[in-house]
Amino acid sequence: MPDKDEREVLPNIDCVDFLQWALPRLNFRWQGFRKVRRQVCKRLTRRLKELGLDSLRAYREYLLNAPSEWTSLDQMCRITISRFYRDRGVFDALRSDILPNMFKETQSVNIWCIGCASGEEPYTLALILRLAEDIPGNKHWTVLASDVDQHLIERAKDGVYPQACLRELPDNWIPLAFDAAPEGFRIKDAYKEGIDFRVQDIRSAVPAGHFNLILCRNLVFTYFDTLLQEEIGLKIASKLHTHGYLIVGSHEHLPPSLSECFKRISSCVYVKR
Numbered sequence: 001m002p003d004k005d006e007r008e009v010l011p012n013i014d015c016v017d018f019l020q021w022a023l024p025r026l027n028f029r030w031q032g033f034r035k036v037r038r039q040v041c042k043r044l045t046r047r048l049k050e051l052g053l054d055s056l057r058a059y060r061e062y063l064l065n066a067p068s069e070w071t072s073l074d075q076m077c078r079i080t081i082s083r084f085y086r087d088r089g090v091f092d093a094l095r096s097d098i099l100p101n102m103f104k105e106t107q108s109v110n111i112w113c114i115g116c117a118s119g120e121e122p123y124t125l126a127l128i129l130r131l132a133e134d135i136p137g138n139k140h141w142t143v144l145a146s147d148v149d150q151h152l153i154e155r156a157k158d159g160v161y162p163q164a165c166l167r168e169l170p171d172n173w174i175p176l177a178f179d180a181a182p183e184g185f186r187i188k189d190a191y192k193e194g195i196d197f198r199v200q201d202i203r204s205a206v207p208a209g210h211f212n213l214i215l216c217r218n219l220v221f222t223y224f225d226t227l228l229q230e231e232i233g234l235k236i237a238s239k240l241h242t243h244g245y246l247i248v249g250s251h252e253h254l255p256p257s258l259s260e261c262f263k264r265i266s267s268c269v270y271v272k273r
């Protein structure tokens with residue numbers, strides 16, 4: 001028997017039809033949402049109830065008459081899935097190759113994580129930078145971690161995670177870096193040092209300064225349309241030092257027009273020309 005949540009979710013066919021109509025109007029791409037659409041459909045179900053509407057057809061009408069509702073819909077389209085050491089191969093490469101090489105070139109490495117969710121990705125970097133034997137000691141680094149969602153940034157600062165979220169981390173790092181907490185595992189304060197969490201929308205703002213390494217994974221190059229990918233790709237390039245690295249998600253690639261700015265060196269790793 002379906003659980004309560006499932007019974008309450010909108011019919012799949014209506015949701016797909018609605019998303020295929022609405023997403024391009026927000027400069028998103030349907031293909032990116034296809035597999036994760038349930039997260040958005042559940043939020044839409046809730047929103048319809050709040051507005052007292054009985055169908056997505058009625059919600060379309062509502063959107064056409066209330067332009068400010070597009071902002072709410074934009075928020076409902078944020079996919080928030082993340083975990084520590086997600087896509088192990090990329091973090092292994094950062095740990096054994098990319099970061100040690102960077103520290104040979106410079107004393108200080110500045111990193112920017114775009115779309116950092118609840119902190120899983122920036123904290124993974126902090127764990128690597130503090131615990132991995134391949135990284136030379138006494139080196140200086142900073143991580144700027146930005147996300148559009150204030151609530152996620154607060155959770156990131158709090159740093160409490162369910163066990164499932166840690167499953168890809170090297171086993172021996174968990175007792176070193178986390179304390180048991182009633183809700184799961186709390187990251188120790190020492191691993192929060194050096195990370196600056198910030199609420200920021202990548203479509204409208206970038207941080208000051210330049211970076212040696214930028215991670216932009218499972219966001220821009222999955223969910224945004226090609227024009228927006230190109231626009232943000234150029235912004236990212238302008239924030240990277242020459243020969244700086246851009247890491248994208250394991251199923252992502254940059255649009256061809258950005259090959260003037262970036263050279264692909266392995267499946268998720270690009271270098272600024």
Ligand SMILES: C[S@@+](CC[C@H](N)C(=O)[O-])C[C@H]1O[C@@H](n2cnc3c(N)ncnc32)[C@H](O)[C@@H]1O
Nearest residue numbers: 078079081082115117147148149201202217218
């Ligand atoms: C699917 S998660 C990816 C998290 C992490 N980068 C990873 O790969 O595990 C996408 C994140 O991007 C954030 N996000 C969505 N739109 C954004 C925007 N316009 N600017 C900044 N962050 C955004 C979401 O809130 C969410 O936390």
